Amino acid sequence: MRILVLGGSVFLGRAVVEEALRQGHDVTTFNRGRSGEDLPGVTAVRGDREVPEDLAALAAGGEWDAVVDLCGFTPKVVAASARALSGRAATYAYVSSISAVSTWPAERVDESAPLWECSPDAGPEDGDYGVLKAGCERAVERYFDGEALNLQPGLILGPWENVGRLPSWLRRVSRGGRVLAPGDPDRPMQLIDARDIAAFTVDLAAKGTGGRFLLTGPAGNTTFGRWLADMIEVTGADTELVWVEDRFLLDRDVEPWTELPLWVPSAPDSEGTWNVSVAKAEAAGLRCRPVAETVRDTWDWYKDRDHDALARRLPSWGRHGIAPDKEAEILAAWDAR
Known part of the structure; x- marks a missing residue:
């Protein structure tokens, strides 16, 4: 499988790249080269996703089976990536956060819980971290023509x-x-360990799975x-x-x-901080x-x-x-x- 990783040099992104390489996939990373070093074995493409010319050059330069987006924090920025890569990959896996769920941590939540209200075209001034993550999820669903896989991790170590x-x-x-x-x-x-999220993400991306999954330990x-x-x-x-x-x-x-x-x-x-349902993810193969x-x-x-x-x-x-x-x-x- 050919995987494009947006980010891929820091913590969870590094774990995703390591797992994809371990499974024998062909990995391309796209980042500015500032936060960390790309792992040996990847095809590293330098660029800034907020620069339209860099994003256009990336999209014109290849096709992939899946995109894994680990560094999207603003809906309009994620929307630009989803539009640019639509038609260039079959699946777009976006790493969101449990903070995108409006009823967490006050309540026990599962995938039926509501997201914060946020436009898929919102800018950084339009909300805090969790609100903007919800908007980013909507941006992938609206602007990517393919499977949209939204992953909502809890506390990652x-x-x-x-x-x-x-x-x-x-x-x-x-x-x-x-x-x-x-x-x-x-x-x-x-x-939950970042490496367990990475394994789950790569596996679902390889299967072309879409949908929304809460990801934390039991x-x-x-x-x-x-x-x-x-x-x-x-x-x-x-x-x-x-x-x-x-x-x-x-x-x-x-x-x-x-x-x-x-x-x-x-x-x-x-009361819901450490009481999140992961039944859907476990049924789909999550192991911690x-x-x-x-x-x-x-x-x-x-x-x-x-x-x-x-x-x-x-x-x-x-x-x-x-x-x-x-x-x-x-x-x-x-x-x-």
Whole structure:
């Protein structure tokens, strides 16, 4: 199969390219060459999808069985790609987000849940991340003449993560000592490895499958306590987890998701965060590896790298993890309560 990957050098995109090459497919990548290096074995085409001449040259230069779009964030930009590549491929797989679903995370959702209202021709000023992702899905469905495959991942982890959630926890756990652990250690989570999304995406694209799929791990495939314990095991650190109640942390202005990544305080408007139906994707072939394997492989990738250099190259990393002084102050206040 001939696959065109828009993006393809960073995290999930890298995983998609690796999987496609592993399966023996002919892979072309189209990107600016700024975010990362293309993997050996691909045909790399340089260009900017927001430049009409670059997009036209790409479309004129080949035909593919499937397009996988990993770097579309604005509907009008995705619409331009869908129009340009219509007739040049049979399937357009767009990687959206569960954030495109308007009732998530307040409710348990499946593929029947509504998307945010957003025009397929909207610009970046017309909504936030989730709203615009919904518009991007509509752009593929409207402007691509072929199978439209919209994939809505949940929380993605794994080697080469460019967001910094799991790496920030691994960095903190590996330092050892008393570690601030948020909320309830038995709180169930629902995590998925980028490599499992990649395998599912390539398989469905090869089959010419269309439709919409929510993609995350099975509900309760780990807990916050087990997830942190996996990190202690792989790092071999002398670490003590100190579990601090949600309310205590919120009262001290600790930011969920960022200062303590993946911490979601219990609240009526977050009951569906870790309770997403993946029955449709599982029926179509989604298989997820154990979360402990994701933790181990991410540590193996991360542990010998220049962490400061990664942080400089990936600005989002600086937004994840609690400052040592603040962590120490909260632990002292918790001890003295």
